[in-house]
Amino acid sequence: MDGKAPRTRIQEKNTAAILEAALEVFSQAGFRGSTLDQIAKTAGLSKPNLLYYFPSKEAIHVALLSGMLDLWLGPLRAVEASGDPVETILGYVQSKLQMAREFPRESRLFANEIVQGAPRVLGIIEGPLKELVDEKAVLIRGWIAAGRLAPVDPHHLIFSIWATTQHYADFDVQVQGILGPSEARFDDAAAFLDHLYRSALTPR
Amino acid sequence: MDGKAPRTRIQEKNTAAILEAALEVFSQAGFRGSTLDQIAKTAGLSKPNLLYYFPSKEAIHVALLSGMLDLWLGPLRAVEASGDPVETILGYVQSKLQMAREFPRESRLFANEIVQGAPRVLGIIEGPLKELVDEKAVLIRGWIAAGRLAPVDPHHLIFSIWATTQHYADFDVQVQGILGPSEARFDDAAAFLDHLYRSALTPR
DNA sequence: CGTCTTCCTGACCAATTGGTCAAACCTTTT
DNA sequence: AAAAGGTTTGACCAATTGGTCAGGAAGACG
Numbered sequence: 498m499d500g501k502a503p504r505t506r507i508q509e510k511n512t513a514a515i516l517e518a519a520l521e522v523f524s525q526a527g528f529r530g531s532t533l534d535q536i537a538k539t540a541g542l543s544k545p546n547l548l549y550y551f552p553s554k555e556a557i558h559v560a561l562l563s564g565m566l567d568l569w570l571g572p573l574r575a576v577e578a579s580g581d582p583v584e585t586i587l588g589y590v591q592s593k594l595q596m597a598r599e600f601p602r603e604s605r606l607f608a609n610e611i612v613q614g615a616p617r618v619l620g621i622i623e624g625p626l627k628e629l630v631d632e633k634a635v636l637i638r639g640w641i642a643a644g645r646l647a648p649v650d651p652h653h654l655i656f657s658i659w660a661t662t663q664h665y666a667d668f669d670v671q672v673q674g675i676l677g678p679s680e681a682r683f684d685d686a687a688a689f690l691d692h693l694y695r696s697a698l699t700p701r
Numbered sequence: 702m703d704g705k706a707p708r709t710r711i712q713e714k715n716t717a718a719i720l721e722a723a724l725e726v727f728s729q730a731g732f733r734g735s736t737l738d739q740i741a742k743t744a745g746l747s748k749p750n751l752l753y754y755f756p757s758k759e760a761i762h763v764a765l766l767s768g769m770l771d772l773w774l775g776p777l778r779a780v781e782a783s784g785d786p787v788e789t790i791l792g793y794v795q796s797k798l799q800m801a802r803e804f805p806r807e808s809r810l811f812a813n814e815i816v817q818g819a820p821r822v823l824g825i826i827e828g829p830l831k832e833l834v835d836e837k838a839v840l841i842r843g844w845i846a847a848g849r850l851a852p853v854d855p856h857h858l859i860f861s862i863w864a865t866t867q868h869y870a871d872f873d874v875q876v877q878g879i880l881g882p883s884e885a886r887f888d889d890a891a892a893f894l895d896h897l898y899r900s901a902l903t904p905r
Numbered sequence: 906c907g908t909c910t911t912c913c914t915g916a917c918c919a920a921t922t923g924g925t926c927a928a929a930c931c932t933t934t935t
Numbered sequence: 936a937a938a939a940g941g942t943t944t945g946a947c948c949a950a951t952t953g954g955t956c957a958g959g960a961a962g963a964c965g
Contacts, residue, residue, distance in 0.1 A: 525817065525818060526733065526817060527731050527733065527734060527813075527816075527817060528734070529730065529731065529733055529734035530731065530732075530733035530734065530817065605816055608812075608816050608871075608872075609731075609813075609816055609817070611871075611872050611874055611875050612731075612809055612812050612813055612816065612871050612872070613729065613730060613731060613734065613813070614729060614874055615874045615875065615878070619874065619878060622874070622875055622878035622879065623878045623879075626875075626878070626879065627878060627879045630879050631879075647896075647900070649893060649896060649897075650889055650892070650893045652879065652880060652889075653889055653890050653893035653894075654893065656865075656868060656869075656872075656876060656890075657865045657868070657893065657894070657897060659868070659872075660864040660865045660867075660868035660872075661860075661861045661864045661865060663864075664860060664861070664863070664864035665860075667812075667815075667816050668812075668815050668816070668860075668863075668864075670815055670818055670819045670823065670826070671815050671819065671826055671830075672860060674819070674823060674826035674827045674830070674831060675826065675827075675830065675831045675834050675835075675856065676856060685854055685856075685857055686857050686860075688854070689853060689854045689857035689858065689861065690857075690861070692851075692853060692901060693853075693861060693897065693901045696851070696900040696901040697896060697897045697900040697901060
């Protein structure tokens with residue numbers, strides 16, 4: 498499956514350094530705004546050496562994006578039928594917010610990609626991601642039918658959760674510009690989002 | 702005030718065509734991902750002719766961003782003390798959603814800018830925008846103190862409204878990839894967001 | 906019609922950038 | 936130690952790109 502798996506120690510170390518550097522650079526400047534020289538310099542390698550490990554700039558970008566997908570979709574996969582519906586979804590909100598806090602670069606990498614039309618991940622969105630979301634939408638509709646969740650559109654619920662949580666990573670400059678460099682911003686956001694979704698989802 | 706105001710008919714027409722084309726191109730590819738040739742071609746002009754009206758690529762970008770700010774902040778300015786608090790905020794949500802529907806390119810232009818660190822609008826964020834938001838936060842806190850609104854953090858409320866509404870413009874590719882090219886997506890979103898914020902804001 | 910100003914363009918330039926390549930440099934193996 | 940295979944780089948290339956410039960075309964105006 499992974500024909501690109503590193504064999505030697507040196508390969509493992511360098512490909513990891515390249516991907517780390519590329520994440521740093523791509524997430525700040527987007528694909529077209531980034532240069533191989535920046536990535537090479539950040540990784541502590543020469544440009545031709547980058548291209549010894551990856552055939553092209555685009556290959557690095559694709560490797561980054563696809564390598565990140567599991568991490569990104571994990572929390573949604575974890576939404577299961579067992580347990581209280583409201584608490585399950587609130588848990589999903591919190592784990593997405595946690596990811597925005599811990600992996601802002603990854604979030605911005607995807608944001609950059611999608612804002613610009615998702616040229617390299619459209620297939621994934623329309624395929625596996627859509628399937629996963631549709632599957633969870635069915636689960637949510639079941640909860641609603643059972644009266645365990647207030648009636649809401651499952652798709653738009655999921656969209657709003659993505660939007661509100663990733664906002665703190667993708668638009669961090671704006672958030673900090675308005676709030677000041679408050680250390681508490683993620684904790685305050687957690688409390689607000691808990692209230693927001695608890696109110697909207699608790700059946701009356 | 703506006704030393705750049707077009708004088709002749711031709712100037713008016715061409716600067717408008719350039720800004721329109723630049724909006725189209727910048728909002729799809731970001732600043733660094735766009736080229737003067739693309740903008741020129743889209744505007745139906747030659748590249749040197751672009752640079753006859755604007756001194757540089759960056760000048761076009763800045764002109765676009767600053768020219769859009771009033772449009773962008775209008776709805777928030779319209780949040781006033783008179784009227785019912787819950788309905789006022791719900792109205793703000795709907796007008797922001799309406800803007801995402803009508804002006805998705807403008808929204809993506811800002812999204813691109815901010816995701817990449819807002820190099821050209823950080824001053825506006827930390828200055829006028831912060832002031833406006835802080836002012837409305839005071840208003841909201843007043844409503845809460847009067848028991849006319851459920852107690853929520855005003856700043857995070859505003860962030861979440863921005864996030865949920867602009868999501869439908871900025872991440873439209875994702876939304877459509879999952880929903881299919883549904884014509885109703887904005888109407889469904891309007892209903893969902895109305896429920897979401899009505900639940901969270903109505904005092905109990 | 907003639908002049909003055911505005912508008913427009915082909916040709917050009919320097920810098921940047923993704924990518925190539927032959928040669929050198931390590932390591933590991935035999 | 937020598938062959939063998941993996942690793943690294945300086946030099947180089949072609950394409951792209953933001954921007955310049957001299958001069959020509961087109962209005963505006965007397």
